[in-house]
Amino acid sequence: MQHTKTYKRTFAVLILMLLLCFFGNISLGSVSIPFQDVFNGLIGNATENESWRHIIHEYRLPKALTAIIVGSGLGISGLLMQTLFRNPLAGPFVLGITSGSSLGVALVIMGASVFGSTLAGILVSKWSIVIAASLGSFIVLLMVLILSNKVRDTMAILIIGLMFGSITASTVSVLSYFSSAEELQQYIFWGFGSIGNLTWHELFILFVIYAIGILLSLVSIKTLNTLLLGENYAKSLGVNVKTSRLLIIITTSLLAGTITAFAGPIMFIGLAIPHMTRQLFNTSNHKILLPAVFIFGAIIMLICDSIAQLPSSDLTLPINAITSLVGAPVIIWLLVRKRKMMF
Amino acid sequence: MTKNKSHIVLKTQDLTIGYTSKKAKTVIASNINIELHKGELVGLIGANGIGKSTLLRTLTNVQHKLNGNISINNLPLENYSNINLAKVLSLVLTEPLGSKNLTVFELVALGRQPYTNWVGNLAVEDFEIINQCLLQTNIDDLKHKKCYELSDGQLQKVMIARALVQDTDLIILDEPTTHLDMYHKAYILKLLQKLAKETNKTILFSSHEIDLAIQLCDTLIVMTKDTVITDQPCNLIEKGTFNNLFPKDLIIFDDKTGSFRVKK
Numbered sequence: 001m002q003h004t005k006t007y008k009r010t011f012a013v014l015i016l017m018l019l020l021c022f023f024g025n026i027s028l029g030s031v032s033i034p035f036q037d038v039f040n041g042l043i044g045n046a047t048e049n050e051s052w053r054h055i056i057h058e059y060r061l062p063k064a065l066t067a068i069i070v071g072s073g074l075g076i077s078g079l080l081m082q083t084l085f086r087n088p089l090a091g092p093f094v095l096g097i098t099s100g101s102s103l104g105v106a107l108v109i110m111g112a113s114v115f116g117s118t119l120a121g122i123l124v125s126k127w128s129i130v131i132a133a134s135l136g137s138f139i140v141l142l143m144v145l146i147l148s149n150k151v152r153d154t155m156a157i158l159i160i161g162l163m164f165g166s167i168t169a170s171t172v173s174v175l176s177y178f179s180s181a182e183e184l185q186q187y188i189f190w191g192f193g194s195i196g197n198l199t200w201h202e203l204f205i206l207f208v209i210y211a212i213g214i215l216l217s218l219v220s221i222k223t224l225n226t227l228l229l230g231e232n233y234a235k236s237l238g239v240n241v242k243t244s245r246l247l248i249i250i251t252t253s254l255l256a257g258t259i260t261a262f263a264g265p266i267m268f269i270g271l272a273i274p275h276m277t278r279q280l281f282n283t284s285n286h287k288i289l290l291p292a293v294f295i296f297g298a299i300i301m302l303i304c305d306s307i308a309q310l311p312s313s314d315l316t317l318p319i320n321a322i323t324s325l326v327g328a329p330v331i332i333w334l335l336v337r338k339r340k341m342m343f
Numbered sequence: 344m345t346k347n348k349s350h351i352v353l354k355t356q357d358l359t360i361g362y363t364s365k366k367a368k369t370v371i372a373s374n375i376n377i378e379l380h381k382g383e384l385v386g387l388i389g390a391n392g393i394g395k396s397t398l399l400r401t402l403t404n405v406q407h408k409l410n411g412n413i414s415i416n417n418l419p420l421e422n423y424s425n426i427n428l429a430k431v432l433s434l435v436l437t438e439p440l441g442s443k444n445l446t447v448f449e450l451v452a453l454g455r456q457p458y459t460n461w462v463g464n465l466a467v468e469d470f471e472i473i474n475q476c477l478l479q480t481n482i483d484d485l486k487h488k489k490c491y492e493l494s495d496g497q498l499q500k501v502m503i504a505r506a507l508v509q510d511t512d513l514i515i516l517d518e519p520t521t522h523l524d525m526y527h528k529a530y531i532l533k534l535l536q537k538l539a540k541e542t543n544k545t546i547l548f549s550s551h552e553i554d555l556a557i558q559l560c561d562t563l564i565v566m567t568k569d570t571v572i573t574d575q576p577c578n579l580i581e582k583g584t585f586n587n588l589f590p591k592d593l594i595i596f597d598d599k600t601g602s603f604r605v606k607k
Contacts, residue, residue: 086441222463226456228442232405236436237509238429238457284444287462 007281007288014295021302025067026060028311059196062203064302066195069203069210070266071273071301072294073259076217077252078270079277079293083224083286084248085158091271092256095157095249096140096164101260102191103168104136105129109187110179126197129190130261137257140164145249154231154245192318193264195305206262213255217290220248224286267320272327273297279334300327351417352512352545353379353402358411360394360401368409371397375411375571377564379547381512384539386556387549389566390589395549398566399517402547403434416512429457433509435502435516443490447482447501448473450490454508473508479538480504496527500534507538516548520555528552532559553585554602576601 027038033056037047041056074092081090092098108128144164148157176184198206223244226234231241256270274289277296281288301323308322358375361368371394379385389395400406402413404420413420415431423431433454440450454476455469465473477483480500490498499519506514519535520528532552536559539546547564550556556563557576565572565579567587572579579585585596585603594603 083442219461222456222459222461225463226453228440228445229450229453230436230438230441232436232438233434233441235405235425236403236429236432236434237453238426240425278444282444283446283449284442285449 007283007292010281011292011295014292014299018295018299018302021299021306022064022068025064025302025306026056028306029055029060029309030312030314031055032312062198062200063196063305065203066198066206066263067301067305068298069206070195070259070263071269071297071299073210073213073255073297074266074270075273075277075293075297075300076214076290077255078272079274079286079289080217080220080224080248080252081270082274083227083284084245085154086227086230087155087158088275089271090158092252092260093165093265093270095144095161095252096168097137097253097256098260098265099165099168100137100140101133101257102136102265103140103171104132104134105190106172106175106187107136108132109190110175110183130202133261134257136168137253137260140168141249141253141257145246148245148249149242190264191320193266193320193323195263195266195301195319196316198262202262206258209254209258213251213258214294216247216251216254220244220251221286221290223248224290228284264320266323268323268327269297269301272331273300275331276300276327276334350381351378352381352415353377353547354412354414354417355402356412358401358413359409360397360406361409362397363407363409370409372566372571373410377571377573379513379545379562381545382539382543383545383561384536384559385545385547385562385564386560387547387564387566388551388553388556388588393566393568395566396517398571399515399547399549403432403515404428426457429509429511431511432513432515433506433511435499435506435514435519437517437521440490440498445490446486447488447490447493448477448486450501451477451486451504451508454505454510457509472510476504476507479541480507480534495522496524496530499523499527499531503531503534503538507542507544512544514544514546516546518549518551520550520552529555532556535559553588554600557601 023035023038026042027033027035031052033041033052037052038056041047041053042061047053077092078090081092081094082088084090085094144157144161147160151157151160176187223234223239226237226239235241259266273296274293277289277293278284280296281292283289304322304326305319307326308317308319310317355375355377359370359373360375361370361372375398387395387398397406401408404423415423452465452469452473455465455473456463459465459469477486480503482497482500482504485493485497485501490501493501503516503519516535519531523531532550532555535546535548538544557580560576562573563576563579565584565588572584574582580598580601588596594605596603
């Protein structure tokens, strides 16, 4: 008795594509490394050229793994938000998570000149940016959570999140008005997003928090499916809507907050991946959609990163620009073809 | 008809419903005493704004009562946890579905959620119950269709099937016949009558189709400005309850036909 499609073949193709993109991503770059050597390098065998092994181990492998974490993590947090708010325009940014991170980073980079000596002593290192971004998204999340306990309506939370976004955006504008050109440039570079700068140690920390987020999202699968009916129906099916909502918001913040902290605000992925996946799988059932978004997000991010590396050249384009350039036309094309945005 | 009077599924005693704000209590209706038995089809009728929805929301624990008692299967409503309430009470609401990108089967299967494991996997008996309910509601041929492909009448049947699948003693429907044409109004109510008989579940629905409700229901709950009366339709006609349902300037109730007509 098979009433619900399991999409085994589509999943098999996707996993194959993921592996292909993973190896492709590692072999492409300013130096082109043949597939055979990539494979040898990965399993620890000797490669034709010792520097290739170094490139693979210290640079390309962590970058490819980061791409997988970023793509799948942001995709899943987008999916959670779209279902929770039953709004196709929702993404990780709606709760103000990304803008919270931006504010934290802006305060660290540009705050020094505005507030003078108080913050000037802090070294603007990568760790201080990561901590500032995490703190920023955490504080915004905390405020959204406190307010969401007072507000019954889920749509109101959406608006509150967007308002936090506006507040932080304008604060950043005010800060940038007073800051020096160098600081502004540093902030803008952070805003471009980057997945290539993570050391193994940083990657490990990112992975641990990300893994917790993914596990929490798995726990929510059943609730997410009932939420498709609406909150009152979910309640009538025995779901504790308030607790589940809290869990979903926390999961999203963990995923999107940490990823933004380490990789910068990666635009578009969180919003677009769930839609692209839904077009591919034509279902809203989260038991299928969640793993599909996971794999698909990772694939798209690997492809975007490969493009950003501009194979065989020394240039690297900002990943943020690529995710939008690649993805936005795809979404427009899908919408025009299907004429409808399902969620 | 031999009805087991001893098994009362839903009972209210001196129930007062309404709203509480910070300062004042707004009482919508009070002294509500209802007893609904197993296998009964019960219609809740009354004019717009009289408090039908408030009563249903209170009975389904969406809204708090102001006073009195509500019990389901002899257990006070407030003693039920969310999940246990979901096993004795299922709902069909007027609110639109959050997403219609589910197949009919997937949507109906969601009714098994209170019984399934943490990811919601369906067991063999779940499949059996779902298939049986699809047959009972005559939507077996629709099960692979997406919900956005359905007409309003079909969707209503699907929502009823979903409630049925939840396997509860009591099903409450909030105005299940709105937006439907005359044929489908009768069809849905007739279906509810059949389901109440076949499954021995108690089905309570609010409706504005008074003439249909009079013909099909075992019991009617009539809400007027001052009182809430529960009785069999024929008794209510004899007592002249329907004459007080609406302001008398426009329409009057005709005892012989059991329906309203416009005053000439």
